[in-house]
Amino acid sequence: MTSLKRQLVTAGLLVGLCSPAPAMVLCTGRTGTGTLRMRETCTSRETQVDPVELGLQGPPGDPGEPGPPGDPGPAGDSGPQGDAGPPGDPAVSGPAQPFVCLKAKLPAVSTASGDSVCADLMMFCVAEFLNDTKTGLVHACGATGDMFPAADVLCCHF
Numbered sequence: 001m002t003s004l005k006r007q008l009v010t011a012g013l014l015v016g017l018c019s020p021a022p023a024m025v026l027c028t029g030r031t032g033t034g035t036l037r038m039r040e041t042c043t044s045r046e047t048q049v050d051p052v053e054l055g056l057q058g059p060p061g062d063p064g065e066p067g068p069p070g071d072p073g074p075a076g077d078s079g080p081q082g083d084a085g086p087p088g089d090p091a092v093s094g095p096a097q098p099f100v101c102l103k104a105k106l107p108a109v110s111t112a113s114g115d116s117v118c119a120d121l122m123m124f125c126v127a128e129f130l131n132d133t134k135t136g137l138v139h140a141c142g143a144t145g146d147m148f149p150a151a152d153v154l155c156c157h158f
Helices: 003-017 114-120
Strands: 025-029 037-039 046-049 100-105 124-129 152-157
Touching (some): 100 114
Antiparallel strands (some): 025 037, 124 152
């Protein structure tokens, strides 16, 4: 082993074994020759030596634990406008109509139902209600006047 290599190995061992200080560096003469010294900082008459350039770097260690996630970046630009949707049903087009509901009566002792009463008004049946305010029962629109005589029917149109 050459003298310089022996000095480098010795310096490397000293750096690894003897120094509890976290910021030790290798120093040599200003021209890059001379004794290799280990110091906290090189003097003005010395030049710092890179231990990797001298071949004093060991093999890579095991990968460390992943760090915490970073902060989210700023919001990006909005994307381009999407394609137009398919054309709508022509039967539904036209100005919007208001939602209108009214209360109708189911004829007593009849085969008429909430559906038929509302259809006569060109509306649809939402529900049938008994006039009995104690129960407040709601029935399907297909129930007839025979079953629920004089029931209220809620008819709506929009």
